[in-house]
Amino acid sequence: MNPVLDYTLWLCFAVLSVAIFLALWRLFKGPTLPDRVVALELIASMTVGLIGLYAIRTGRDAFIDVAMVLALTAFLAAIGFARYLEKGSHRDDH
Amino acid sequence: MKPRRFNMRSLILNTGSSLLLPLLVLFSLFLLLRGHDEPGGGFIGGLVAAAAVALKLFAEDYKAARDMLRVHPLQLVGIGLVLAAVASLPPLFVGESFFTAQWWSLDLPIFGELKLSTPLLFDIGVFLGVIGTVLTVVFTLAEAEHS
Numbered sequence: 001m002n003p004v005l006d007y008t009l010w011l012c013f014a015v016l017s018v019a020i021f022l023a024l025w026r027l028f029k030g031p032t033l034p035d036r037v038v039a040l041e042l043i044a045s046m047t048v049g050l051i052g053l054y055a056i057r058t059g060r061d062a063f064i065d066v067a068m069v070l071a072l073t074a075f076l077a078a079i080g081f082a083r084y085l086e087k088g089s090h091r092d093d094h
Numbered sequence: 095m096k097p098r099r100f101n102m103r104s105l106i107l108n109t110g111s112s113l114l115l116p117l118l119v120l121f122s123l124f125l126l127l128r129g130h131d132e133p134g135g136g137f138i139g140g141l142v143a144a145a146a147v148a149l150k151l152f153a154e155d156y157k158a159a160r161d162m163l164r165v166h167p168l169q170l171v172g173i174g175l176v177l178a179a180v181a182s183l184p185p186l187f188v189g190e191s192f193f194t195a196q197w198w199s200l201d202l203p204i205f206g207e208l209k210l211s212t213p214l215l216f217d218i219g220v221f222l223g224v225i226g227t228v229l230t231v232v233f234t235l236a237e238a239e240h241s
Contacts, residue, residue: 062132062133065125065133065134066133068121069138069141069142072118072142072145073141073145076145076148076149076152079107079149079152080152083152087239
C-alpha cells in the first residue's frame with residue numbers, strides 16, 4: 001500500500017476514535033434527551049466512516065454494503081427518535 | 095413546552111422516501127440473491143426490506159404502509175416458514191439425507207445458465223420470515239400509537 005495512504009488512514013482512524021469517545025461523553029452527560037439522540041446519531045455516522053476506512057484498508061468491497069445497511073438503520077432510528085421527541089409533551093429528563 | 099398536535103408529514107421525507115423506496119427493495123433483493131458465496135443472505139435482506147416498509151410508515155402513515163405490503167405480516171411469516179420447510183424435502187426423493195443441498199441448472203434462452211438450489215429456497219423463506227417478524231413488531235407499535 002502507498003505509504004501516504006497508509007499514514008492518512010491511520011490518522012483518520014485515530015481522529016474518528018477520539019471523536020467517538022467525545023460523542024460518548026456527550027451521550028453520558030446529556031443534559032437533555034435531544035442532546036443524547038444527536039450524540040447517538042453522531043456515533044452511528046462515525047461508525048459508518050470507520051467501516052468505510054476499513055473497507056479502503058482491507059480492499060474488500062463487502063464492507064461498503066455493511067456501511068450502507070448501518071447508515072440506513074441509523075437514518076430510520078433518527079426518524080423514529082424524532083417522532084418520539086415530537087410526540088412527547090413535557091418531560092423531566094434532566 | 096405545550097403539547098402540540100402530532101404532525102410528521104415532512105415534504106423532504108416524503109420526496110426522499112419515494113426516491114429511496116425502490117432502491118431499498120432492489121438492494122434487499124440483491125443482498126438476498128448474493129448471499130450464497132458472499133456476505134448477505136435472507137436475514138439481512140429481510141431486514142433491509144422491512145426497513146423500506148418502516149420508512150414508508152414514517153414518511154406517510156400506517157395505512158399507506160399496510161397498503162404497500164398488502165398482506166398481514168404474519169401471513170408472510172407463515173409463507174416463509176412453509177418455504178423453508180419445503181426446502182428440506184427434495185433430497186429425500188433422490189435418496190440423500192434430510193436438508194442436503196440440491197442444485198438444478200436451467201438453460202434460459204437469453205440469460206444463459208440459471209442455477210437454482212434448495213439453499214436459495216430456504217433463504218427466500220428466511221427473507222419472508224424476517225420481513226414478517228420485524229413488520230409485526232413495527233405495526234403493533236404503530237397501532238398502539240394510534241389508539
